[in-house]
Amino acid sequence: MTDAEETTYEPRFTYHGFRYVELEVSPPLLPALEAQIDIKTVLGVNVRTDATPAASVVVANPLLQALYENSRRTEASALIGIPNGCAARGERAGWTGDSAFASESELVDFDSAAFFSNFLNQIDDLQCASDGSLAHCIPETDFRRDGLAEQPDPNTCSGVQHDPSWSTVFPTIAHNIWKYYNATGVVREHWSSLLQYMAMIESHVPTAAEGGLANMFCTWGDWNPVVKTPCHITASASFIHDVRRIVELATALGETSTAETFAAKDKKLTSEFHTAFYSNTTGMYSTGTQCAQALALWLNASPTPAMRASLAQALAEDVTTKGVTIGFIGVRYLFEALVQANQSDAAIACLLRTSAPGYGHEIYNLYEPATSLWESWDGDTKQQWLAESSRSHHYQASISTFLRAHVAGLQIARSSGWHALVVKPLYLRSPTLAALVPAASATVATHRGPASVRWQRHYDRYSGEAVRFELNGTVPIGSTAEIHIPLIFGEKETVVYTQTAGGVLEEMTNAKLQRLPGNGVATTVVGSGDFAFLARRRG
Numbered sequence: 001m002t003d004a005e006e007t008t009y010e011p012r013f014t015y016h017g018f019r020y021v022e023l024e025v026s027p028p029l030l031p032a033l034e035a036q037i038d039i040k041t042v043l044g045v046n047v048r049t050d051a052t053p054a055a056s057v058v059v060a061n062p063l064l065q066a067l068y069e070n071s072r073r074t075e076a077s078a079l080i081g082i083p084n085g086c087a088a089r090g091e092r093a094g095w096t097g098d099s100a101f102a103s104e105s106e107l108v109d110f111d112s113a114a115f116f117s118n119f120l121n122q123i124d125d126l127q128c129a130s131d132g133s134l135a136h137c138i139p140e141t142d143f144r145r146d147g148l149a150e151q152p153d154p155n156t157c158s159g160v161q162h163d164p165s166w167s168t169v170f171p172t173i174a175h176n177i178w179k180y181y182n183a184t185g186v187v188r189e190h191w192s193s194l195l196q197y198m199a200m201i202e203s204h205v206p207t208a209a210e211g212g213l214a215n216m217f218c219t220w221g222d223w224n225p226v227v228k229t230p231c232h233i234t235a236s237a238s239f240i241h242d243v244r245r246i247v248e249l250a251t252a253l254g255e256t257s258t259a260e261t262f263a264a265k266d267k268k269l270t271s272e273f274h275t276a277f278y279s280n281t282t283g284m285y286s287t288g289t290q291c292a293q294a295l296a297l298w299l300n301a302s303p304t305p306a307m308r309a310s311l312a313q314a315l316a317e318d319v320t321t322k323g324v325t326i327g328f329i330g331v332r333y334l335f336e337a338l339v340q341a342n343q344s345d346a347a348i349a350c351l352l353r354t355s356a357p358g359y360g361h362e363i364y365n366l367y368e369p370a371t372s373l374w375e376s377w378d379g380d381t382k383q384q385w386l387a388e389s390s391r392s393h394h395y396q397a398s399i400s401t402f403l404r405a406h407v408a409g410l411q412i413a414r415s416s417g418w419h420a421l422v423v424k425p426l427y428l429r430s431p432t433l434a435a436l437v438p439a440a441s442a443t444v445a446t447h448r449g450p451a452s453v454r455w456q457r458h459y460d461r462y463s464g465e466a467v468r469f470e471l472n473g474t475v476p477i478g479s480t481a482e483i484h485i486p487l488i489f490g491e492k493e494t495v496v497y498t499q500t501a502g503g504v505l506e507e508m509t510n511a512k513l514q515r516l517p518g519n520g521v522a523t524t525v526v527g528s529g530d531f532a533f534l535a536r537r538r539g
Contacts, residue, residue, distance in 0.1 A: 015047050017077055017087030017392060019371070049079040051110040057404050060439035060456075063352055064403060066363050071400035074373040075106045078394035082119055082138070086375065086390035094119070094138045097166035097220065098395035101332045103173045104180075105400035108444060113181045116173050120186065123170050124193045131203075132196035134167040136219075162204065163219035163231070164238040165329055170197050175245040178252060181447060182417025187249050195258070198246055201239055202265075213269070214276040222291045223395070224376050225327035226357050229291040233277050234329050237295040240269050252416060274301045283310060290318055291330035297337035308341065316346030323350060323358040324377065328395040335399070339406045342519070345430050347406075348437060359399070373397060408442030410453045410473075413482065418446040421481035425455040425471060427488075427520060434466070434488075435459070448476035457488065472499075472532040479528055484521045489537040491515055496522055499532035508533075 021042055053072075059065045077087040083099040083106065085091040099119070106112055123138050171194055177183045187194075206215045213236040221231025243266045250259035277285045277292065278301075285301075286292035293315040295301075302308040316338060318325075326334055338347040354360035357377035362370040368391075375390035405411045406426065413420035428434040439456035453473035460467050469488050475481045487494035496513055497505040508524065515522045 010045075015080065015087070015092075018044075019391060047080070048076055049081060049112075049115055051079055051112040051115055053109065054111045055109045055404065055442065055444040057400070057408050057442045058440065059403065059407055059437065061352070061437045063354070063360055063363060064407065064437065067351070067359050068400060068403045070363070070370060070372050071105065071397050071403075072109055073371065074392050074394050075102065075109055075397050075400065077372070077392050078102065078397075079106065079110065079112065079115060082122065083116075083394065085395070086393045088390060088392055091390065094122075095166075095395070096123075096134060096136055096138055096169035097163070097223070098328070098393070099138075100166070100169035100172040101328055102394040102397035103169075104176050105397045106394070107176050107180050108404065109400055111445070113177055113183060116177055117183070117186050120170070120173055120177070120190055123173075124190050127170075127193055127197065128200075132193070132198075132200035133162055134170060134197065136163070136166050138169070162201075162217060163221070164201055164216075164235045164242070165218070165222075165231075166220060167197065167201070168238045168242050170194060171242045171245045171249075175249060178249060178416050179412060180417070182419070184252055184416070188253060191249075191253065191255075194246065194249070198242065198262075201242070205239070212276055213272050222327035222329040225289075225291065225330065226325040226377055227289050229289040229327075229330070230286055233286045233292050233295060236269075236273055236276070237299060237333075238329075240266065240273060240299055243269060248414070270299055270301055271303075273299060274303060278302075283307075284314065285311075289325065290315060290322075290334060291326045293318075294326070294330055294334040294337045297341050298333045312338070312341035312343050315341075316343040319350040320346050323353045323355065323361075325357065328398075331396045332398040335402045336406060344406075344426060345428050345433055348426070348428060348433060352433075352436060373399075404442045404444075407437070408440040408453055409455065409484070410442040410444060410451060418444075418448050418451055418476055419479055421451060421475060421479060422484070423453050423471070423473060423481050424484040425453070425486060427484075427486040429520070431466070435464075446476050448479055450474055451476050451479075468534060468536040470532075470534050472530070474530050475526060475528045477528050481526050481531070483524050483526055483531065483533065485513075485523070485533055485535055487515070487520050487522055488535060491517065491520065493538050494522075494535050495538045497534045497536075499534065505534060 023042065057068045059068065078084050082094040083102065085093055085095040085098045103116060107116060123134065126138055126140065127134055174187050174190055174194060178187050204217050206212055214232060216232045216235040218231035218235035221234045222229045243262050247259050247262045247266060250262060282288055284293060285296040293311055297308065297312055297315065302311055335347045338344065351359060354364045362374055372392040373394065373396045375393035409423055409425035411422040411424060412418055413422050426437060426440065428437065434457060441454040443450060443452040451474060455471045457466050458468045458470065459465065466488055469486060471485060485496055496508045498508055499505055513522050513524050
């Protein structure tokens, strides 16, 4: 640096993500002068795509709130022209698997429909013309990452290695844009290319003689796990996931015949998934890893409710005891699958662990407390330092969607564009665990207007017992919402009230409130505008 008042250092035609800046004075100054150098004199410039923040989540638990903020920061740093794997080193590239699993959070947390529509155009442009396959990075920045000795011919793409858990980026982002922005025009633009992609995947599925789904082609699998899951099951699950997305997209486009064809494929493949990976001996899928069980639960692959309940219980016990042993595919499915299987307590208990491995360890470890999402669970170890493991990797950003949809409880129903909402606050059965997460809220600036939810458990200041549960929020114009109200005092002992526009509490009758036996919740449907409910003990 010179002795000028201000000096600017700025890279050209590139950018560099960083967390720390080291300021070294040469030649050394006198101690009195060196003491005048203040960190406040260093200004860094935040450079990213101009996508306006569009959502917020607040959780009354410091660890979960830090986790959401870490995800948001990581998402923001990934949105630079294309969705980048990380902002800090050689993987500043459009890794397709990373983008597939982060895109839902990024499409909601930021007004990024145009950003991802542009990325879909790039995917379509670079799709192999001969068979519909996709490279692992879009744009392809290093063909060697695809296992090739030379740059492939874009017309033949001969030799490109595939992994359905990476190339799922195409139908996944197309579905997410439709789901959250009602962008059927975007889907229509890519429809023939999407069907070509699906045909390519199906043509590569091994025949029964070749092992079927049990020998499904794959490359990367559940990347950076604590315990490795065979990639055949992750690839098979990703294919079924894509088939289901095509069913919904075809229905939205009025392609009834295509929807029916893929619905039949879904049914057949889900049955084959169970046959290929379920062990009657262990009662588990594949090698028994958390990722494999989460995929089976999310797909609802178990043929009977009893098998599904047993699987969910085993997975809940495993994550409560061990913490996470998953990679980034597992992050997308594990916590959501547990909640859907009525194991919310296990999901939250796992997230609140501060021992390794897990998010709590990332955030609270003494060596390097995380302010973003790491690439590896053991990012604070010397081994990962030597390996240059990224400290800002967006492939785990799906956790932001979990916190919004399943902790705060602001969800979109099986329709597009926030036309129908589901408000489903976190329901924890353990009083001790529930007291650790007493409130949460979420707001999304949808194209229909703001959608929001706020809930809180109130406790007696002397006894410490829960005394009431309040739930309120806003439904966008022209939309409806299915409201789920936790019956925290039991199905028979909980009275539910609605608050009128004049602020008067009115008890809800059974004609307006449907109590779901065994689930501990009651449901009702409301139209656009503000809503407010209160649940408390009868008497």
